[in-house]
Amino acid sequence: MRTKDKVQTSAPNDVAPHLWVDQYADYLFAYACLRIDDSELARDLVQDTFLGALERLEKFDRQCLEKTWLTAILKNKIFDVYRKKASGLKRQPLLTATAPDSDEFFDQEDGHWKEEHCPASFAIEQPDALQNKEFQGVLQSCMKKLPPLWASVFTMKHMDDESSETICTGLCLTSSNYWVIIHRSKVHLRSCLQKNWM
Known part of the structure; x- marks a missing residue:
């Protein structure tokens, strides 16, 4: 991951945004790479996940672990990528002549x-x-x-x-x-x- 900026925020005591990159970046990157065949896009999605989490920090109710919460945000971003792919392929036929029945x-x-x-x-x-x-x-x-x-x-x-x-x-x-x-x-x-x- 490219940045390890320290983030100044009024986060609750048990939430540590300044540690997210060190603690979760590798895991989130591997999670994204397993689902998206594009390492650059996976990196961008992980960075967007951290930014999105910072924007929603006040809404984090701590009903789950930080890692689980960050993974859920990343998962939604991955689904957005799937939706974009799907919308671009709507007009293509689903069945191909070479596909088995x-x-x-x-x-x-x-x-x-x-x-x-x-x-x-x-x-x-x-x-x-x-x-x-x-x-x-x-x-x-x-x-x-x-x-x-x-x-x-x-x-x-x-x-x-x-x-x-x-x-x-x-x-x-x-x-x-x-x-x-x-x-x-x-x-x-x-x-x-x-x-x-x-």
Whole structure:
């Protein structure tokens, strides 16, 4: 991060804005990079997060940790980036001629993999694959191959645990478009991960 300016503020005793960069910048930057494939934009978003937090300092009710509060602000800024990407892609067709048919892979009743197409085990020894840096690298590489809107939807759903309704509202998607995107993202990621991770 580029700046470590000391901030003079009338913050409550348990809030220390002058320590935010040292304590949280690396974590927030990693959080943003995992969701946005642009390190310069990720840096800008982290700086905007600190500035936004300073502007809202009086409203911080300390019902959560500073780190949690700052992460929530950053998350909203990332969602703004997703919305901008989504609005720029509205006129592009969601389906491509080369994309596999999701009906072939998923049960239309519940959206789960059909048994015969269920992904093979990734042979990851760690209980949480996302903690494995090598796997993270492969996953990021595979996600770069998704169209930006698909990557945004997949990230919001499977990394940020947002509800389908929140994603549809935030990205101005219909429910049917959302399901097509999420299914096709899974199919493409599955294929890419099986080629590059197993």
